[in-house]
Amino acid sequence: MGNGARWSIAAVILMIAGVVAIWPRSEPEPTPPRDTTRTATDLSGARAKAALPSCPEGAAGPADLRGITVECLADGGTLDVATALGDRVLVNMWATWCEPCKTELPVLAEYAAGPDAIPVVTLGVESRPGDALELLTALNVRLPSLLDEDGRTRQKLHPIGLPASYLVENGAITLIESPRVFTSADQVRQAVANG
Numbered sequence: 001m002g003n004g005a006r007w008s009i010a011a012v013i014l015m016i017a018g019v020v021a022i023w024p025r026s027e028p029e030p031t032p033p034r035d036t037t038r039t040a041t042d043l044s045g046a047r048a049k050a051a052l053p054s055c056p057e058g059a060a061g062p063a064d065l066r067g068i069t070v071e072c073l074a075d076g077g078t079l080d081v082a083t084a085l086g087d088r089v090l091v092n093m094w095a096t097w098c099e100p101c102k103t104e105l106p107v108l109a110e111y112a113a114g115p116d117a118i119p120v121v122t123l124g125v126e127s128r129p130g131d132a133l134e135l136l137t138a139l140n141v142r143l144p145s146l147l148d149e150d151g152r153t154r155q156k157l158h159p160i161g162l163p164a165s166y167l168v169e170n171g172a173i174t175l176i177e178s179p180r181v182f183t184s185a186d187q188v189r190q191a192v193a194n195g
Contacts (some may be wrong), residue, residue: 043130046133050073050074050133050137051142052073052133052144053142053143053144054072054144055073055074055075055077055079055084055121055146056085056086056119056144057083057084059082059084059085059087060082060083060171061080061085061086061168061171062082062168062171062172062173063082064156064173065082065085065156065157065173066082067082068080068082068148068152068153068156069081070084070146070147070153071129071146071148072144072145072147073124073132073136073145073146076129079146081153085121085168086119087169088119088167088169088170089118089119089120089121089167090118090119090165090166090168090188091120091123091165091166091168091173092104092120092123092164092166093124093125093153093154093163093164093165093166094123094162094163095125095162096132096134096135097126098162098163100162100163100181101162101163102139103183104182105135105141106139106140106141107185107188108165108182109141109142111182111188111189114185114189117189117192118192120143121145122136122141122143122146123145123146123153124146124148125148125149125151126148126151126154127147127149129147129149132147157175159175161180165182
């Protein structure tokens, strides 16, 4: 290859590089931030439709859960999860994306409506408030309901999977392992009695 050919190739490469360097570029469109929650105003209709009872508050609760702030789905207020758990309560951890949870939540509502039931509190995790309210409304579940959107309570309790039910008694938290998913109110009664 002669000097002329080399200079021609070099000139073409420089010309291409120059065109690329001055070619107009458009800035990529900024990605809008993901809306992880809706405002209280946006959820007022959903809260009214869900008609959830107020969240319990005031008990000392399990020391392991103190300092974790959750949302009360009934009114959108925040509270320490430990204060929402009394001396003896059944806590059910669930998520909107969990299919077995959708079967178990109505069973827990049926149990809670019985005369010999201990209080039941649901704890939604890793779900958006609007989605949680929508699911509880669709399932006709009217239980005191907390929401831990970022899943800090789940991380603290380390459930094997969801749903997960815990018996809280005198500050102690016990995972109910048999059965893992309740299919009848009688199963819930038996698990609580054996607690």
